[in-house]
Amino acid sequence: MMVEKTPVLDTFTYVSLILGIVVVGFPILYAVIAATLSIEEVSRVPMSMIPGDQLFNNVSEAWNRGDLGTQLFNSFIMASGITIGKIVVSLFGAFSIVYFDYRFRGVVFAAVFCTLMLPVEVRILPTYEMAANLFGPLQSVWNTLGLDGIVSWFVGHDIEVSLDFSLLDSYAGLILPLTASATCTFLFRQFFLTIPEELCEAAKMDGASPMTFFWKVLFPLSKTNIAALVVIEFVYGWNQYLWPLLITTNPKMTTAVIGLHHLLPSPEDPPDWHIAMAGALIVMLPPVLVVLFMQRWFVKGLVEREK
Template sequence: MIENRPILNMISHAVLILGVVIVALPIWITFVAATHDPVRMTQAPIPMLPGGYFWENFTQTLFGGGLSGTESAPVWRMLLNSMMMALMISFGKIAISLLSAFAIVYFKFPFRMGFFWLIFITLMLPVEVRILPTFQVIADLGMLNSYWGLSIPLIASATATFMFRQVFLTIPDEMLESARIDGAGPLRFFWDILIPLSRTNIAALFVILFIYGWNQYLWPLLITTETDMTTIVMSIKQMLEAAEQSPQWNIIMMTALLAMIPPVFVVVAMQRLFVQGLTETDK
């Protein structure tokens, strides 16, 4: 809509600015809190302008013991753990769902629709529902306190399989036929034609899955007992309850700030592909 009415412009800008303020305020407070010393953060009212302790807090959080008086791992270690988990989950999910969607769309085998519905039904079984049996299995496999244990139970994905199925269904049959005449076998067709054609969808899904993996809370909490394997999201919560002292808001907020950076980076870096992947229909 293109309208040339100054009043309307002003109102819409006011609404937009209000929205930005509402969204940005908590982040601003997080940032401000991460730049003060611990004493200042216990006094009311809480500061609204940055203080001078950013670097001290930064180095203490990232490389030091984090919270003083506890035995938590340094935050760089948690960042690494979270990163490994998120990457393994997103790559694993993409690889498995690409392959299963490929099988379901392009191969005729007995009970094909049966398998499709089996996969689809697992949508109704998120981690929280199957948490006890899953824990038992992972414990029996000796995967507690390992990256495998953190990521494998979360890799199977009905949503992604379903999405790739829809993407593959939009690719015209002639593409497959033409590849067959060119002499491309199934795997060759998969690599040379299907994957490049679903490139943008893969990117969009990667963004969503990375954030999903990064934000996992319950499962890592359950299967990691060693401080070396804790992820950053669960440790923020632990910091709040740590020790019998008042929360050290400067450190906690700095940790939160650091936890935000990788997802933000992924979204910003893949924004263009992400939007294309969700909207593009031209095949």
């Protein structure tokens, strides 16, 4: 905001911005250069800052060694599943909360909102147990009521009921627990509340059903918000760490961000940092591209979420 001429301050501004961009970009630049070098070049001290010609070799080596094809596919399924799931679940949820009047509406909204205070990090083990057996709660109710005994008496011989349905090592397990979103529901609710009453009244007068109103009026109006959330939630889903780490043990089901640390050279191995960096670049590319190409939506989404 230049309201007067301040040549010294302006120079300072430009210099610090350029410095800032260089400092922020340096780790990536360094990784890109390392990914183009051979092992001799990358382990030379200090490493050359002139790119080499090994990029293609390193990328394909990282791809094969880390089984990145499978893992990137898993990451993609997980990120898209979370994105679509979150948006669908919260769109319908917000529609229900804003456009209908029923008894528990306030309670429901409060309950959804309070999940903000329960990130997966504060309920690691019980959530894992839940995913390991979705029917766990039913089973514990069954056991507490002593229903085994009653059923045994009824049938005439000993019987043990055990309910078991596991989400471990499955796409459903990677996606489902992360599809409830307080922030998305809140955002859609706020947005729906700003939509003029007349639209809903007109739709009702024309005899439109609630779902017609949703698909013909609300959904098209929400497109900008949806686009913004797609960017944010895709990045969020792709970068998930703790949850996939907990519920996948099969390397074929793990995600790329988690699988990446297998490419890190340990002290006994040859220092294959060029391979590790090539792998890191592949894995970070999809969310970076999404953010760069949809920057306008992304910034809008971020700043909207704050309110």
